[in-house]
Amino acid sequence: MSPTAPRSTAELEPRHLLTAEDRCDSCGAQAYIRVTMATGELLFCAHHGSRFKEKLSATALEWHDESSRLTEGDR
Numbered sequence: 001m002s003p004t005a006p007r008s009t010a011e012l013e014p015r016h017l018l019t020a021e022d023r024c025d026s027c028g029a030q031a032y033i034r035v036t037m038a039t040g041e042l043l044f045c046a047h048h049g050s051r052f053k054e055k056l057s058a059t060a061l062e063w064h065d066e067s068s069r070l071t072e073g074d075r
């Protein structure tokens with residue numbers, strides 16, 4: 001059971017906000033997830049995004065997830 005999950009702006013804003021220059025704060029890989037906190041923004045790769053989601057989603061103001069881009073493409 002997940003309580004009030006933060007809205008995903010990916011549905012509201014079709015354009016991609018993250019680029020190859022955005023890097024995961026934890027490992028430096030390309031960031032696919034941007035978390036807006038009251039104190040600022042955090043960037044995570046898909047791996048760390050899912051890893052920290054449970055912990056951060058409770059306090060995150062916004063959870064922008066573009067990790068679906070990893071499975072899209074070359075079709």
Ligand SMILES: [Zn+2]
Nearest residue numbers: 024027045048
């Ligand atoms: Zn990472």
